[in-house]
Amino acid sequence: MSRVYGPVPSRRLGQSLGVDPIPFKTCNYNCVYCQLGRTTPVINVRHEFYPLEDIVSEVRTALGDLAPGAVDYVTVVGQGEPLLYYGLGRLVRELKAATDIPLAIITNGSLMHVAPVRDEIRSADVVMPTLDAADEVTFHAINRPWPELRVAAIIEGMAAFREVFDGQLWLEVMLVRGLNDTEPVLETLAEALTRIRPDEVHLNVPIRPPAEAWVQPPDNAGLVRAMSILGDVAAINVPAEGWFELSDGLSAAEAIVEIVRRHPMADAELMRTLSRVSPETLRDTLESLEQGGEVRKLVYRGQVFWEYSGSRFSRAS
Numbered sequence: 442m443s444r445v446y447g448p449v450p451s452r453r454l455g456q457s458l459g460v461d462p463i464p465f466k467t468c469n470y471n472c473v474y475c476q477l478g479r480t481t482p483v484i485n486v487r488h489e490f491y492p493l494e495d496i497v498s499e500v501r502t503a504l505g506d507l508a509p510g511a512v513d514y515v516t517v518v519g520q521g522e523p524l525l526y527y528g529l530g531r532l533v534r535e536l537k538a539a540t541d542i543p544l545a546i547i548t549n550g551s552l553m554h555v556a557p558v559r560d561e562i563r564s565a566d567v568v569m570p571t572l573d574a575a576d577e578v579t580f581h582a583i584n585r586p587w588p589e590l591r592v593a594a595i596i597e598g599m600a601a602f603r604e605v606f607d608g609q610l611w612l613e614v615m616l617v618r619g620l621n622d623t624e625p626v627l628e629t630l631a632e633a634l635t636r637i638r639p640d641e642v643h644l645n646v647p648i649r650p651p652a653e654a655w656v657q658p659p660d661n662a663g664l665v666r667a668m669s670i671l672g673d674v675a676a677i678n679v680p681a682e683g684w685f686e687l688s689d690g691l692s693a694a695e696a697i698v699e700i701v702r703r704h705p706m707a708d709a710e711l712m713r714t715l716s717r718v719s720p721e722t723l724r725d726t727l728e729s730l731e732q733g734g735e736v737r738k739l740v741y742r743g744q745v746f747w748e749y750s751g752s753r754f755s756r757a758s
Contacts, residue, residue, distance in 0.1 A: 443499060444460065444461045444462060444491055445460055446458075446461065446699065446703065448511060451516075452678060453611065453643065453678070454516060455514065456513050457512070457515075458512045458514070460515060460518070460536070461520060461523075461703075462491060462523055462526040463491075463521050463522070463523060463526055464490055464521070465702060465751060466481075466521050467484060467519075467520070467521035468480045468484070468522045468549070469485040469522055469552075469586060469587040470483070470549050470586050470587075471483050471586070471652070472584050472585065472652065473583055473585065473617065473651065473652055474615050474647045474651040474652065474653075476647075476649040476704045477652075477704065478748075479652045483587050484525070485589070487524075487526065489526065489528045493528050493531055497535045500515065500540075501539055504539070504542070513543070514542065514543050514544070514545045514566075515542050515544050515545070516545040516547060517529075517532070517536070517545070517546045517547070517565075520703060522551065522552075523546065524551070524552040524562075525552075529561045530562075533546075534564065537564055543567065544566050545566060545567040545569060546568050546569065548562075548570050548571070549584070550570030550595055550599060551586060551590055552598075553570060553598035553601075553602055554594040555598070563602075567609045567610075568602070568606065568610055569611045569612075570599060570610075570612060571614070571615065572592075572596070572612055572614060572630070572633065573615050574621045574626055575592060575626075575629045576592070576626060579620060579621055583615075583620050596633045596636060597636075599612075599637045600636045600637050603637055603638050609641070610637075610639045611641045611643060612634065612639040612641070613642075613678075614642060614645065614667075615646070616644055616646050616658065616659045617647065618657040618659045618660065618663060622663035622667060627666060627667055630670075630671065634672070634674070639674065640674075641674060642671060642674050642676070643675075643676065644664070644676065644677045644678060646658035646664075649704060649705045649707075650739055650746050650748060664677065693718045693722055694726050694730055694735075697723075697727065697747070698730070698735055698736065698749065700714065701747050701748055705739075705746040705748040705749075706746065707744050707745065707746055708738075708745040711723075711747055727747065734750050735750055737749075
């Protein structure tokens with residue numbers, strides 16, 4: 442499977458070429474809202490899961506196949522937590538040497554309390570860590586992390602990183618109704634933001650099927666409360682629309698699986714993405730993949746989604 446994909450559209454990063462250095466659902470969090478499903482098992486040991494040279498070679502090939510200006514950012518992301526990739530510092534240096542396109546890293550931020558890990562990502566242009574709560578109770582309720590991880594240490598790590606990082610630090614917050622949209626939790630989070638001093642805070646809400654069926658986005662009052670308490674630096678992140686670049690060598694079935702293993706896609710969105718395939722062929726392919734157990738169809742908040750069958754979700758209401 443390719444470790445490089447896209448470009449894919451992002452409101453924050455424009456057209457982003459994704460670099461995925463870890464296997465599917467390799468993470469030290471088991472977030473209740475994760476669109477990739479549950480993490481089983483949760484791990485917190487770093488490995489060089491794939492040869493670094495292979496990843497860099499794929500990036501160079503992908504960039505060489507794209508027209509100039511087709512990519513706004515090269516983004517180290519992953520189907521889990523990319524900071525678990527041992528040798529990430531070397532990967533960052535190699536990617537910076539391979540292209541002048543800005544480099545972004547999307548991370549849950551869990552290992553930013555480790556000084557050598559902070560050093561590995563200092564030369565990125567944008568780092569986007571997640572911080573859904575600043576108190577231990579809510580942090581564990583939402584993110585269900587590796588047992589020894591403590592949010593207080595993670596916050597201090599992010600603050601220490603801010604002191605030495607010259608690029609853009611954009612903090613991500615996923616709001617879940619009844620967990621981190623309440624006044625006490627938001628006020629504690631606001632205090633942490635003052636300590637970390639991010640350039641931007643992006644407020645997200647679950648728009649794709651979450652790992653746990655009971656997860657719901659905040660209501661309007663919860664969104665207003667979050668915006669009010671977290672301050673002017675916070676803004677609601679609106680999902681981007683754009684074009685997805687897929688290899689011409691992929692069959693319709695391969696393209697579908699390549700997409701939905703990275704995140705579930707709404708039925709209509711999948712149709713737009715694979716517009717090169719006739720609707721009849723796409724429907725037949727989806728039906729064949731569903732019957733073969735490679736993808737699953739579900740309804741979330743009134744929309745039909747397709748998801749990767751290797752994902753583990755709670756579907757009980």
